[in-house]
Amino acid sequence: MIELTAKSPFDGMLPLTVGALSLSEVDTGAMTALSARKGQGEALASAFKQTHGVAWPRAGRATGREGCRALWFGHAHVLLMGPPAAPALAEWAALVDQSDAWAVARLEGTGVRDVLARLTPLDLREGQFKRGRTARSEVAHMPASITRIGAQSYQVMVFRAMVGTLVEEVQTAMQGVAARAGG
Known part of the structure; x- marks a missing residue:
């Protein structure tokens, strides 16, 4: 009989460090x-807050913290993580x-916005994409979700089948930013 073993999406590919970035x-x-079912948005938001202890996020926002985070995930859609x-x-x-559809990575360190600027069309300037902001966009032409979770820290999500491409593209961008910073 065949035995299947669960593997993480990034099995063997991460962690990865280049210069001050990881x-x-x-x-x-x-x-x-x-x-939300038709006409049930307010009731859902209230029940969600009571049940999970975090607010229902507005468009473009994330609520909660690691361990229990809610992301705006498109018109009338929220993703609960944790x-x-x-x-x-x-x-x-x-x-x-x-749970098995998405792979989630944390990109952080000095120059993190410069790395993401090479990969996504989002305006990630400090005044535009503050902590707690989230967006569905693309990363290196892959459908993605990007959430700012700290001063120099972002959560990047792609479909599980695209993790190899994500790691390759982010690594190349990290190397470019590190090379530029070094000289």
Whole structure:
């Protein structure tokens, strides 16, 4: 009989350090997409806050912290990362497990915005993309989610099947930024 062994999305590829920059895998726990049923947005937001202790995020925002974070994930969609979504929320929303669909990495260090500027069209300037901001965009032409989680720290999510390309593209950008900083 064949035995299957679960592997992390970035198995053997991360962590990666280039100069003052690092790319590491994030184990988010469960990931659940929530979409409010018609006319149930306010009730869902209230129940979500009561159940998970974090606010329902507005467009372009993330709420919570590592271990229990909610990301705006598109019009009327939120991604809960950390605990499984409370089953009672199904009264107000469609709940879809996304745990095996996405791979999550943390990119951080001096020059992190310069790295991301080579990979995404987002305006990541300090005044435009503050901590707690999130966006669905692209990274090196791959559909992605980017969330600023610290002064020099971003969470980058891509579909699990695209992790090899993500690591390669980010590593190349990290090397370019490190080379430029060095001379």
